[in-house]
Structure formats: structure tokens, C-alpha cells
Amino acid sequence: MELSAIGKRVALEDAYEKVTGKLKFAVDISLPGMLHAKVLRSPYAHAKIVNIDTRKAEALPGVRAIITHKDVPKEEWMELWLNYYGRVIDDRVRFVGDEVAAVAATSIDVAEEALSLIEVEYEELPHVFDLEEAMKPDAPQVSPYGNVREPTIVEWGDIEQGFKGADLIVEHKTRAGSQQHAPVGLNACIATWEGDKLTIWTSAQSVFEIRDVMARYLKMPMSKVRVIGLPTGGSFGLFWLNNFHFIPVFLARKAGKPVKLELTREEIFSTVKRREICMTSVKLGVKRDGTFTAIHMKHYWENGAYGFKTNPYETMSDLWVRNLKHGKFEFHGVSTNLCTAGCMRGVGDLVQDFCMEQAIDKAAEKLGMGPLEIRLKNHSRAGDPQRADVPFYQWAKLARPEKTLSSSGMDKCIKEGAKAIGWQEKWKGWGQPTEVNGSKRRAIGMAVSSHCSGQRYLGTSSVTVKVNQDGSVNLFTGAGRMGQGMETTQAQIVAEVLGVPVESIKGTHGDTEVCPWSVATVASINAHQTGVATQAAAAEAKRQVCELASKELGAKPEDIDIKKGVVFVKGHPKRSIPFADLTAKIDPETGTWPTIIASASKSIPHSPVARFYMAHFAEVEVDTDTGKVKILRYVAVHDSGRIINPSICENQVVSGVLQGCGFALGERLVFDENTGQILNPNFTDYKILKALDVPDPEVIFVEEIDPVGTFGAKGIGEGTVCPCAAALAQAIYNATGVEFNAIPFTPEIVFRALRSGVAKDADESRYHVAYLN
Amino acid sequence: MKNFEYLAPKTVKDALTLLAGDQGDSKVIAGGQSLLLLMGHGLVTPKYLIDIKGISSLNYLQKTQSGLEIGSLTTHRSVETSPLIRNGFCVLAQMEGALASLETRNWGTLGGNVCHADPKGDVCPVLIALGAKVKMISLRGERTMAVEDFSTGYFETALNPDELLAEIQVPNPAPRTGTAYHKFTMIEGDYAIVSTTVSITLDASNEKCKDARIVLGAVAPAPMRAKRAEKVLVGREIKDSLLQEAAQIASEEAEPVSDMHASDEYKRELVKVLVKRVGKEALEKAGMA
Amino acid sequence: MITKDLSITINGKQYRLSVGARTLLVDLLRNDLELTGTKVACDSGSCLACTVLVDGKAVKSCSILALQVDGRSVLTIEGLANGDKLHPIQESFVKNHGLACGYCTPGVIMSAKALLDENPSPTEDEVRHVISDHLCRCGAYPKIVKSVLEAAEIMRGE
Ligand SMILES: Cc1cc2nc3c(=O)[nH]c(=O)nc-3n(C[C@H](O)[C@H](O)[C@H](O)COP(=O)(O)OP(=O)(O)OC[C@H]3O[C@@H](n4cnc5c(N)ncnc54)[C@H](O)[C@@H]3O)c2cc1C
Numbered sequence A: 001m002e003l004s005a006i007g008k009r010v011a012l013e014d015a016y017e018k019v020t021g022k023l024k025f026a027v028d029i030s031l032p033g034m035l036h037a038k039v040l041r042s043p044y045a046h047a048k049i050v051n052i053d054t055r056k057a058e059a060l061p062g063v064r065a066i067i068t069h070k071d072v073p074k075e076e077w078m079e080l081w082l083n084y085y086g087r088v089i090d091d092r093v094r095f096v097g098d099e100v101a102a103v104a105a106t107s108i109d110v111a112e113e114a115l116s117l118i119e120v121e122y123e124e125l126p127h128v129f130d131l132e133e134a135m136k137p138d139a140p141q142v143s144p145y146g147n148v149r150e151p152t153i154v155e156w157g158d159i160e161q162g163f164k165g166a167d168l169i170v171e172h173k174t175r176a177g178s179q180q181h182a183p184v185g186l187n188a189c190i191a192t193w194e195g196d197k198l199t200i201w202t203s204a205q206s207v208f209e210i211r212d213v214m215a216r217y218l219k220m221p222m223s224k225v226r227v228i229g230l231p232t233g234g235s236f237g238l239f240w241l242n243n244f245h246f247i248p249v250f251l252a253r254k255a256g257k258p259v260k261l262e263l264t265r266e267e268i269f270s271t272v273k274r275r276e277i278c279m280t281s282v283k284l285g286v287k288r289d290g291t292f293t294a295i296h297m298k299h300y301w302e303n304g305a306y307g308f309k310t311n312p313y314e315t316m317s318d319l320w321v322r323n324l325k326h327g328k329f330e331f332h333g334v335s336t337n338l339c340t341a342g343c344m345r346g347v348g349d350l351v352q353d354f355c356m357e358q359a360i361d362k363a364a365e366k367l368g369m370g371p372l373e374i375r376l377k378n379h380s381r382a383g384d385p386q387r388a389d390v391p392f393y394q395w396a397k398l399a400r401p402e403k404t405l406s407s408s409g410m411d412k413c414i415k416e417g418a419k420a421i422g423w424q425e426k427w428k429g430w431g432q433p434t435e436v437n438g439s440k441r442r443a444i445g446m447a448v449s450s451h452c453s454g455q456r457y458l459g460t461s462s463v464t465v466k467v468n469q470d471g472s473v474n475l476f477t478g479a480g481r482m483g484q485g486m487e488t489t490q491a492q493i494v495a496e497v498l499g500v501p502v503e504s505i506k507g508t509h510g511d512t513e514v515c516p517w518s519v520a521t522v523a524s525i526n527a528h529q530t531g532v533a534t535q536a537a538a539a540e541a542k543r544q545v546c547e548l549a550s551k552e553l554g555a556k557p558e559d560i561d562i563k564k565g566v567v568f569v570k571g572h573p574k575r576s577i578p579f580a581d582l583t584a585k586i587d588p589e590t591g592t593w594p595t596i597i598a599s600a601s602k603s604i605p606h607s608p609v610a611r612f613y614m615a616h617f618a619e620v621e622v623d624t625d626t627g628k629v630k631i632l633r634y635v636a637v638h639d640s641g642r643i644i645n646p647s648i649c650e651n652q653v654v655s656g657v658l659q660g661c662g663f664a665l666g667e668r669l670v671f672d673e674n675t676g677q678i679l680n681p682n683f684t685d686y687k688i689l690k691a692l693d694v695p696d697p698e699v700i701f702v703e704e705i706d707p708v709g710t711f712g713a714k715g716i717g718e719g720t721v722c723p724c725a726a727a728l729a730q731a732i733y734n735a736t737g738v739e740f741n742a743i744p745f746t747p748e749i750v751f752r753a754l755r756s757g758v759a760k761d762a763d764e765s766r767y768h769v770a771y772l773n
Numbered sequence B: 001m002k003n004f005e006y007l008a009p010k011t012v013k014d015a016l017t018l019l020a021g022d023q024g025d026s027k028v029i030a031g032g033q034s035l036l037l038l039m040g041h042g043l044v045t046p047k048y049l050i051d052i053k054g055i056s057s058l059n060y061l062q063k064t065q066s067g068l069e070i071g072s073l074t075t076h077r078s079v080e081t082s083p084l085i086r087n088g089f090c091v092l093a094q095m096e097g098a099l100a101s102l103e104t105r106n107w108g109t110l111g112g113n114v115c116h117a118d119p120k121g122d123v124c125p126v127l128i129a130l131g132a133k134v135k136m137i138s139l140r141g142e143r144t145m146a147v148e149d150f151s152t153g154y155f156e157t158a159l160n161p162d163e164l165l166a167e168i169q170v171p172n173p174a175p176r177t178g179t180a181y182h183k184f185t186m187i188e189g190d191y192a193i194v195s196t197t198v199s200i201t202l203d204a205s206n207e208k209c210k211d212a213r214i215v216l217g218a219v220a221p222a223p224m225r226a227k228r229a230e231k232v233l234v235g236r237e238i239k240d241s242l243l244q245e246a247a248q249i250a251s252e253e254a255e256p257v258s259d260m261h262a263s264d265e266y267k268r269e270l271v272k273v274l275v276k277r278v279g280k281e282a283l284e285k286a287g288m289a
Numbered sequence C: 001m002i003t004k005d006l007s008i009t010i011n012g013k014q015y016r017l018s019v020g021a022r023t024l025l026v027d028l029l030r031n032d033l034e035l036t037g038t039k040v041a042c043d044s045g046s047c048l049a050c051t052v053l054v055d056g057k058a059v060k061s062c063s064i065l066a067l068q069v070d071g072r073s074v075l076t077i078e079g080l081a082n083g084d085k086l087h088p089i090q091e092s093f094v095k096n097h098g099l100a101c102g103y104c105t106p107g108v109i110m111s112a113k114a115l116l117d118e119n120p121s122p123t124e125d126e127v128r129h130v131i132s133d134h135l136c137r138c139g140a141y142p143k144i145v146k147s148v149l150e151a152a153e154i155m156r157g158e
Helices: A015-020 A055-059 A108-117 A131-135 A159-164 A207-218 A243-255 A265-272 A349-367 A371-378 A390-396 A410-421 A486-498 A526-553 A579-584 A646-665 A724-736 A747-756 B012-020 B035-040 B076-081 B090-097 B102-107 B110-116 B123-129 B227-233 B240-253 B264-288 C025-032 C088-096 C105-118 C124-131 C141-155
Strands: A035-041 A047-053 A063-067 A099-105 A119-124 A152-156 A168-176 A188-194 A197-203 A225-230 A259-262 A278-286 A292-304 A326-335 A435-437 A440-452 A462-467 A473-477 A505-509 A560-563 A566-569 A572-578 A596-601 A611-623 A628-639 A698-701 B005-007 B026-029 B048-051 B061-063 B067-071 B133-138 B141-146 B151-153 B164-171 B177-184 B194-202 B209-217 C003-010 C013-020 C051-054 C057-060 C073-075
Touching: A015 C088, A015 C105, A035 A108, A035 A243, A035 A265, A047 A099, A055 A063, A055 A108, A063 A108, A063 A243, A099 A108, A099 A243, A131 A278, A131 A292, A131 A326, A152 A390, A159 A278, A159 A292, A159 A326, A168 A349, A188 A243, A197 A207, A197 A243, A207 A225, A207 A243, A243 A259, A278 A349, A292 A349, A349 A371, A349 A440, A349 A724, A371 A410, A371 A440, A410 A440, A410 A611, A410 A628, A410 A698, A440 A724, A462 A486, A462 A526, A473 A486, A473 A526, A486 A505, A486 A526, A526 A560, A526 A566, A526 A572, A526 A579, A526 A596, A566 A579, A572 A579, A611 A646, A611 A724, A628 A646, A628 A724, A628 A747, A646 A698, A646 A724, A646 C141, A747 B264, B012 B026, B012 B048, B012 B133, B012 B164, B026 B035, B076 B090, B076 B102, B076 B110, B090 B123, B090 B177, B102 C057, B110 B123, B110 B164, B123 B177, B123 B194, B123 B209, B177 B264, B194 B264, B209 B227, B209 B240, B209 B264, B227 B240, B240 B264, C013 C025, C025 C051, C051 C105, C057 C105, C088 C105, C088 C141, C105 C124, C105 C141, C124 C141
Parallel strands: A035 A259, A197 A225, A292 A326, A473 A505, A628 A698, B005 B048, B026 B048, C003 C073
Antiparallel strands: A035 A099, A047 A119, A063 A099, A152 A326, A168 A278, A188 A197, A188 A259, A278 A292, A435 A440, A440 A611, A462 A473, A462 A596, A560 A566, A566 A572, A611 A628, B061 B067, B067 B164, B133 B141, B133 B164, B177 B194, B194 B209, C003 C013, C051 C057, C051 C073
């Protein structure tokens, strides 16, 4: 297929606004008469609010509204992916930083001063921070529904039988600490009421979800809630629907004025959301020849105070099913008195993959196989069964058709990556460095992973395409603009289908009053799943244009095509008319210009299901004197189907590699032992890898064209973080002979492990950093 | 940030006059790279803020017979890029190159860094290793003091409330002296987890160590000299084993405390590694000097 | 509130303003002058999203009082393009995808501008050192480096 727009390095649609500083994020918005909000937060991990007195604060000049638990509904609100379940403000606080009251005032200074005048009497309650402690029956109960969620299970065959059939059984356990999304942008939300209509401006990846949930919670018609979704400064799961969004809404209603709540970096780090702390175990049955007979994975996820997740399965149950007759994947969600945990880039897959990959490594080493060989033997291929969304269908009580995998380029990912890193010459065997120079030991390592390309059950997105009289095109989607390049990618799809230059397309995204409904921009959804709707809308617009042209060119509509802005009769390129001439022409019959508007609501099919795959290869140097791990080379090979825009995708991969390697080597939230408070809520103490810390990753796309996705595209954004920790851990193991099974492996943790020969973090508090016992 | 009155004296004299009337409620601001953060978080709440950044007579870097004289308002970046520094004091330039961001170094001053007295700071340890002094001035007169004595504790200095830090004086190194600096960080260009500066002067035969300074950063309330470790080196030929011995002693002398980034134990281990490595580098430089 | 007079040139335009002592340069730009292209992303002086040029040097506008720039000249991202004509650095960023979400972009571009004004032929390593202090969570670093190097070439007239 010869493509004109797809596969091209088209500049970002909004690049001009971005490089000139004209792009408006929510923090940049200010409305006439707008008030500023500040939130009073709990100093306790767990307490009951016995009394709250706001009278002094109300008396302060400039204060226009104060809300406490008395001013918000008694009911809880629920985030659709269970990232939150709780009241907006409760009479009980469940973590340090939890909302207690909020003030709207004429300035931030006044609002802050008012907070200091609110008198709160707390009755402290026992708290629990540790995942395992929280599961005990006598643990302090964080959630009104108990600490432990009903487990979700994906299961097939009979694992006991599967283990019986194995020649080798490997058991492995891993842990991971908590990472923060740490986008550069700041969260902000502005709410204003005009009569019974609510308008919200916020930087968000989940625009329609905010509208829908907000409307239901406020018992308003969805048509009277308008969410203007603005671009986010990165997001990675953070600019979702969060509890703070409700605060300016209630304040604005009480004050009768627009209210803006802008969170500080400290608030973003310690009160919104973060990656969960978790513990994973894998039992893997393997035959002598390396084929898997059974996998039993148990994953325990710490939800923090208001996370309610019971199911972060994305694709781990489906990645190794080629030979796998028996599998059981269990998920247990647990509440604690820490800041709410929830979705972050690579949710579920990253941490589960870490455990799975290490279990596979252990098995391979015991069997005398290399890491490539065992993976090549077992990874899923097109046509293999896919079961990860079974729990959804069970919950929704829907019949679930059998599902199979649409495509897999895993094979190529592994082989291409091996070639690029020089595997043959550098792989010296398990626990064998490639080079030792004094205290410096070098080795390579690799790992693979997968992630979902959207999810059909999340809903059916719709897209509108309008062709104007001058031939320019407007594109409308409800998707979130989070720096992932969606505006450009979707425009490329329209350009390809409609045969017009991509520059002639202008997108409007995420304004709920203007744009058609879309699934939230999550789960690497847009290229693959939203793209299907965009493609359909563009095809319908094309149909209308061809119909118009049929009169003009004297040919049947189906014999007409459009390329490079020219409408022509197939096989007769001379019988043509420029696109813009056609759309400007007055129809002699009707006496008016044509009005071309096309919409489509379309999703991906139930089956086959697309997953995207990657194999990452790392070469590291471990300084055994200090424990510092230096990444010397990093090769990331991705099968995301057809790459719609290579530059956008390369940025996605590099960002994932920096975040994934950062998580592995040191990015972690540190919680106070006594209060659970996050102690490093800033960019000085929370260490993020930048351009000098990792050499530029070499990014390779293998482009296994997917039969389902738009032009064969699959997802990419989220998965990019998934294999990093496992690849680095394997490389470090090869360099030093010491296995790291708890993320992160900071220099000190590496140092200690090298001294003791066991990967163990000596830190006393278990929630302080993850470690393995 | 709490409100304050902003005063911008144009001359040193005006600044000192303002300081002389200080009732403990004023604060000097130079580049503000550290101070404004503290004020932003409400940790420092002066009533008067005396901005000296505009006093150009305190912004200079010059070479004299005895060494370098650096006006306290000289920016980090000027130090880093000055040809005077690059010839003979390159350890200062190297240290500056990894201190915070270029944007911080463009505005932040050397004097401000020294007065801020952050135990994790990079400037003081290197100045101490180089035997630098500071000149302080007030309406009462001026006095000089070794940088080593100037940093008295955790964010504390010997500066009196009516004094300004006017100048930093770095003596010419003795012949056959090499100084090297390294900080161990979590990420590039970050604050030190541990830093080590070693200065070694060889005797005329170029064999034995005539003088040595080992300065440790971020392992005590203020930069500290590992004096017992220095003694191990002086008068002896420096071999790996001797450096090892000095490193061991230095790590015992260090008084690190655990923080969220590293435990005290680990910091001691890092001191051991750094003294050995940096010592070796200093020795090589001394041999070539 | 105690205010003081401030005389300042911003993007070539002369301003006489009355500002509060504690007004940070970034607040003056964003709140008083509605130049919201300069971003704020941290409260620890460490992200560089707020980078602007003061007398040609890249500095953090979050860590300077507005009154400290009295009599000086400030250049922000809004002042870089010549009307609708992008500066070659901006053009290069657009072309080479030296950005993703765009939040750190104004700061990165201003630092690049200061670098190239001072050193028209930086090495890749020099560029990397300058831009690496900027927090770009979208990881556009490789393409930022490329954008700056290519802009340098174009500005040199190569
Ligand atoms: C993100 C970040 C990273 C950093 N990383 C590092 C690092 O790696 N290493 C490092 O060493 N530093 C680092 N710093 C600290 C910083 O660079 C310096 O401390 C800063 O440059 C101080 O200079 P200043 O002129 O801005 O001082 P100011 O902030 O103006 O003043 C600091 C203190 O010194 C006093 N003072 C200033 N000048 C005088 C004077 N002449 N006489 C008397 N008192 C005076 C002030 O009253 C104040 O108490 C970092 C800072 C930031 C924000």
C-alpha cells in the first residue's frame, strides 16, 4: 500500500503553539471575577473529624466560600477504572494530605490565610501502611468496605495438572515501590456555574469521563455539564479524573463565581495519585525443552486510601500462552492509609512483567537455555487465545466471545534487538559479565513485555469530520491531549483516507459540548481504537465528496478517488478536479454549496484483540565499589503495528525508557514511617533520569501490520516503560551474579546486595522502599 | 511568600549601613537561588530584604601575586568560564560545571553559596582544599578567615549580622600540588550524596607527600577535613595501599547521618571509595604540576 | 501591600510598573502581563520550565524577584518569533519533533537561544549538558539535541 500521510514524520499539529508559548494549559486560564481555591489537608494518616469550625475563616475579608464534608454529598463517587472510590470530602481522613476543607477567596494569599483559621478537632484512629499488614483481619480498616477487595481471577485449564506435567517448577517473588507520574505540568481545574449549567476547564486525558461522572454525581443532565479538556503537560495517568476536580465545582456553586484550583507540585506528588506498591509471585512450570506448562501468578496491589482497584490486568495473562494449557492469574487489591494509588503508565504489566521475566530467566538458567531462546519458544502468536478481559465480562454479566490475538511481532522484536546490541558476541551466559575492569563489571541483559491497545469494553468512540467550502477540514474527537501527539496522528489518518494534505486538517479535541463522545485517552487507545472511528468518519466524508464529484466528473462515485488534494476518476487521472474547487462549487440543482459532515461511532471488534510487543536490551556497567549502575547502551525494539508517525513514536519510546529505567534505578516515593506522609514531594528529592543519565536509546520499529487497527496500527505509549526494570535487572545479574527482585535497585541497594550476595534492602520500613524478604 | 520591604543599596557602604541597623530582622539577598526557595516555603521570613546583587564593586575575579581574588557577587558561571580559573585552578571550574543547572549558575553567586552553608554544597569543600580565605566587611572594619573556619555548622557561618562576605581569596597552590574533586550523586549534576576533595603537594623529589588536604562534603553539618587521614599521607610516598589506609580512616572520621537518599553506613562506604579515587587523581595531577 | 517602581524591558517593550516586593519575575510575567508562555512546574528551582533570558543569560524566573531585574532586559518565549515568523530555533524544534507535550518547551527553547547566542557552534555534548538540566518527562531529549544542533547550523547560515 502506498501511503501519503501515514508513516510520515509530520510535525505536531500544535507545534506552533507549543514553541511560541501560545498553547494554553489549564494553569494558564483565568476568567473574569475568578476566585482562587486552596485545600486544607489532613495532618493525620487516619482520623475522625470530630468538629470543624470555619467561622473565623469565613470572617476573613476576601473569603467567598468554604466547603467541608458538610457541604458535599454523602454519597461516594467512583472513578470508572476504580482509581478512586470515596466522598469528595469525608468526615474521616484516610491519609496525610486527604482533603478536609477548601476555601475560595479573592487571592491565593487570602485563601491560604483562611486555611490557617479553620479549626479542626480530630480524633486519631489507628492506621496501616503496609500491604501485608493491611490484609490481616485485625488491621485497622481504611475503606468502609474493608481493606481487601474481592480478588479478580483469570483462570483456565487446571494449573495443578499443568505443574504435574512440568520437568521444572520455578517460584519467584518480586516487589516494587511506588513511582509518581511526575509530569512537568501542574494540575488545575476551573469551574463556573451559569444558572444550572456547569463548565469546567481542566487539563485532562479523560475529558468525557469527567463530564459523565460529574453529571451523574451532581444528578445533572450530561448536556448541562461542559468539560473543556485542555492539553496536559504530560500525564502518564495523572491528569485523569481525580478527587480535586470536584472541589472547585462545589466552591464555585457556593460562591457564585468561577473558582480555580491549581495544585502545587507538592500537592501533586503527595495527594493526587501514584503508582501502587506491590508484591507479585509467579510459579512457572516448564518442560525440559523450555515450553511452559503452567503459570500461577499472584499479584497484591496496594490501593492507598481511595484506590479501589481489583483488576489491573492488562496483558500478562496473555503474553505466554502459545503452549500454555493451564494458567491462573490472581489479583488482590488492598487499601492502606497512604496517598491514593492507581493507574500509571504501564499499569499492571510493568510490575507483573518484572516478576514473570525473572521467573522465566530462572527457569532458563536452570535448563541451560539463553534468555532469547526460552522467550522465542513461548511468546504468544497471532491466533492464540486472549483472556485478560474475562473479569470485565463476568462483572458486566455479558457473554464473552472467544478472543484471539490479532498479530505479534515479538519474534522480530527479539531477533532485531539481539542483532542491534550484538547479543551473540556479548552474551557470555547467565551471571557472566562481558568485561571486568577493576571494580567495574559490564554485561548485557534483555526483557520483553506487552500491553493492550485500547480495550473494546471501555466504550465506542465517535469522531466527526467536517469538510469546509475551501477544502479545509475540521476533525473532532473527544480524546485527551496529553502530549502523545494524538492530534497529529488522527489528522494523518484523516489525510490518508480523504486524500488531502495533512496541513489542511485542524483538530478540535475534548470539548464535550462540541466534540462527539470518546473513551478516555488511556490504555494506549488512540492510534489503534479511536483511529478506527476516525478512519470511518473520514471514509464517510470521502464518500460524500466522491458523490459530489460523480456529477462533476461524470463517473460513478465508487470509481472516484482522492489523492493529494485532487479528486479524480480512477484510471483517468486527467478527469479530475481539485478538492477545494469541488467543495466550493455551487450545486446547480440546489443552488447552494455542499455541506459535508461525517460522523462515525466505531470500535475495534471483540476479536481478534491487538496487543503491542517490545523487547528491550540493555548494556550496563556496575561499579561494585559504589553500587552505581551506568547504562552504556539501550536498544528498544517495538512492534506497535504500523507506525503512523515515527517521530512521535520515538519520543514515546524514549520517554518510556527514561521512566522505566528511572523506576528501576531509583525513582521512588519515600513515605514517613510514622505518618505515611510522602517525604520527597519535589523534583529535588524525587530523582528523575534526564539526558545525561542514559545514552539516547536506539529505537527500532518492526511494524508487524495489524489486521485490526487503523492502517495496521497498534498502541505504543504505555507499554514503553514495561520491560526496562527486568532488562536492567538481568544485565546487572549477568554483570555481578546478584539478582535484584525488588524495584528500585538504587546504588545503595545494589551495593548492599553485592556485599551480602543477596538482594535485600536493609531499610527497616517495608513501605519505605520495596524489598524482598 | 511573606511580605517584606525590599531595599537595594547601590554601594557597599549603603549596604553595610543598612546591616549595621539590623535588629535581626533583615536578610541579604544576592542571587536568591537558595534564599528565595527558603522564603517561598516560609522557612525564612525577613522584614527587610537587602538586595546586594546590583553592587558591581563586589563582582570581580582577579589574579594577584598571591592568588585569586573573587568578589562575593561573582556568579558561579563567571567562575566556571573564567580563563583565570582554567589556568591553575581548574578544579574550581570542574566543580562549578556540575553545580546545579546553568540557569542557577548564571544568577547565583559564589558568595551566596558560601554563606548559604549547605552541608551538601560543592563550593566550600573545594575552597577548603585550596586553602581559601574569606574577607568579611562591616562598618566596624574587615576581617579574614579560612573558609574552613567560616562554615561553622548546618547552614551556619561565622558571619555576624552586620557583616557582608566581600571576597574569597584563593592562594596560589604550592608547587607540585594537585587537587581533585568528585561528588557522588544519584543523577548527573545533582546535589552530592557524598563529595570528596583531595589536594596533594609533593616534595621536591616528587616522591613523598609534603602536604595533603582531604575535605569531605555532605557527611557532617559542615564540610570537614579528614585530618587523621591527611596525616597518614604526609611525609610518605603515596601508594594505593596508603590511599586505602587514608580512605579507611577518613570514612571513620566522617559523621554522616542517614537521609532518604542514603544511609550513614553507605555514605561512609562512599567516602572510602571516593578518597581512594580522588586521592589518586590528585596525586597524578600533583605529579604533573 | 508595599509596592515599588520597576522599569524593565520585556521582549523589546519598555514597561514602567509598580510591583510588590515579593513578586517573582515569573509571577510578573504570567499574572500581571499575561505572558503565560513561561511555565511553572516546581517549587524547588529545579525544573527550568520557567527559564527566560535576562540580559541575554538564561535564568529561572521563579528564583528572581521582579524588582531584581530593574533596569534590565527580559526575553521570554513570546518575544522570540518575529511576528508570525518563527525563530530558526523554534522552526527546528517543530521540524525535528524536539517536543511532545510542550510544557517544558518554552524553557528549553530559551536556554537553547542563550546557548547559541553565546556559542554558535556548540558540540553535541555541550548542547546535551545545557538541555539535560531541563525536566522533560516526555523524554524528547534526543530530538531536542538534534533540534538545537540543526538550528545552530541554520543560524550559522550553513
Ligand atoms: C535546584 C538547585 C540545585 C542546586 N544544586 C547545587 C549543587 O549541586 N551544589 C551546590 O553547591 N549548590 C547547589 N545549589 C545551591 C545554589 O546554587 C547556591 O547556593 C546559590 O548559587 C547561592 O547563591 P545566591 O547568590 O543565589 O545566594 P542567595 O540565595 O542570595 O543567598 C544565600 C544565603 O547567603 C546569604 N548571602 C548571600 N550573599 C551574601 C554576602 N555577600 N554576604 C553575606 N551573606 C550573603 C543570604 O543572606 C542567604 O542566607 C542548588 C540550588 C538549586 C536551586
